[in-house]
Amino acid sequence: MQTFFIVAILGLGFLIVFQIAKASEYVAVLRGEEKARKQTNKVNAFMLLAFLIIGLIGVYYCNEKLKGKILGESASDHGVLIDRMLYITIALTGIVFLITQICLFWFSFKYQESDKRKPYYYPHNNKLEMIWTVIPAIVLTVMVGFGLFYWFRMTGEAPKDAMQVEITGSQFKWEFRYPGRDKILGKKYFKKINEAANNPLGQLWEDPANHDDIYVSGEDMHLVVNKPVKLIINAKDVIHDVGLAHFRMKMDAVPGTPTTMWFTPIKTTLEMRKELNDPEFVYEISCDQMCGSGHFGMRGTIVVESQEEFDRWMASKKPKYYYAFPDKDPDAIKPMADSVNKIAQLMPKSK
Numbered sequence: 122m123q124t125f126f127i128v129a130i131l132g133l134g135f136l137i138v139f140q141i142a143k144a145s146e147y148v149a150v151l152r153g154e155e156k157a158r159k160q161t162n163k164v165n166a167f168m169l170l171a172f173l174i175i176g177l178i179g180v181y182y183c184n185e186k187l188k189g190k191i192l193g194e195s196a197s198d199h200g201v202l203i204d205r206m207l208y209i210t211i212a213l214t215g216i217v218f219l220i221t222q223i224c225l226f227w228f229s230f231k232y233q234e235s236d237k238r239k240p241y242y243y244p245h246n247n248k249l250e251m252i253w254t255v256i257p258a259i260v261l262t263v264m265v266g267f268g269l270f271y272w273f274r275m276t277g278e279a280p281k282d283a284m285q286v287e288i289t290g291s292q293f294k295w296e297f298r299y300p301g302r303d304k305i306l307g308k309k310y311f312k313k314i315n316e317a318a319n320n321p322l323g324q325l326w327e328d329p330a331n332h333d334d335i336y337v338s339g340e341d342m343h344l345v346v347n348k349p350v351k352l353i354i355n356a357k358d359v360i361h362d363v364g365l366a367h368f369r370m371k372m373d374a375v376p377g378t379p380t381t382m383w384f385t386p387i388k389t390t391l392e393m394r395k396e397l398n399d400p401e402f403v404y405e406i407s408c409d410q411m412c413g414s415g416h417f418g419m420r421g422t423i424v425v426e427s428q429e430e431f432d433r434w435m436a437s438k439k440p441k442y443y444y445a446f447p448d449k450d451p452d453a454i455k456p457m458a459d460s461v462n463k464i465a466q467l468m469p470k471s472k
């Protein structure tokens with residue numbers, strides 16, 4: 122039914138345009154070609170001017186309407202730089218946009234065809250060509266240069282004291298891994314991925330660096346305020362993207378090719394809640410690549426907290442290794458050994 126209506130509306134629209142075109146053709150014949158053309162020209166010139174004015178009012182209106190709807194101040198050090206770059210770009214392109222659009226439409230109106238003047242033939246001016254080629258080229262080069270500078274900084278080597286968190290995307294969830302006490306993420310191999318055997322990331326258990334790695338999924342990622350964090354980003358199936366809008370960071374998660382980025386969170390979750398007056402506020406991870414039917418639900422959350430709070434949280438976690446090999450877990454072995462001893466003590470001593 123809907124398709125029928127769309128086709129019918131399109132058909133009617135075509136008919137109307139066709140009829141108008143035909144009617145104006147007859148009018149032109151009746152009135153005389155020349156006169157009709159001049160009149161159309163006048164109408165066009167006026168409509169161009171109207172378009173400029175209505176368009177500019179529209180731009181202003183949209184701005185007013187959407188004020189305050191964008192994200193607040195950035196919550197990371199790199200985000201501050203990104204925001205500044207964005208505002209400079211918007212300001213520069215905004216000024217150029219206004220000047221060029223006003224000139225385009227105003228000149229079309231002002232210099233419309235008139236019997237009172239003859240057009241001046243001005244085909245070429247090298248100097249002008251140079252000016253409007255070289256100046257934008259320089260400005261754009263500087264802007265791209267800044268972009269590249271920040272890009273290399275954010276994807277480059279993280280500071281020595283940075284904490285590491287591995288984040289792995291899959292349809293449709295995020296999994297996090299912390300390197301544990303040794304501060305080294307153990308080696309992985311995708312063929313070892315086995316959810317049933319407590320190895321969802323394919324950690325190679327023969328690598329001792331894996332034995333203290335903490336695996337977290339289905340809950341918040343925890344980060345420490347004012348401490349640089351390097352994210353090591355992976356994907357298990359298709360391309361995902363770690364989008365951290367509050368920190369103004371994002372990076373693709375590509376299967377088989379780990380990507381990295383680093384930043385320093387500068388506000389804790391609690392500080393943000395106070396600042397935004399929103400007790401429900403959480404930092405979000407959104408998947409920024411269309412990755413399948415559940416893409417919209419690939420939302421992760423991040424808690425930014427003090428070092429003490431982070432340490433407390435970390436202390437409550439058990440390395441994945443002990444889930445895969447419970448017999449190696451000291452916390453599990455000790456009570457077991459204790460109860461064996463107790464039973465042995467209670468047993469009547471054989472003679």
Ligand SMILES: [Cu+2]
Nearest residue numbers: 361408412419
């Ligand atoms: Cu995704």
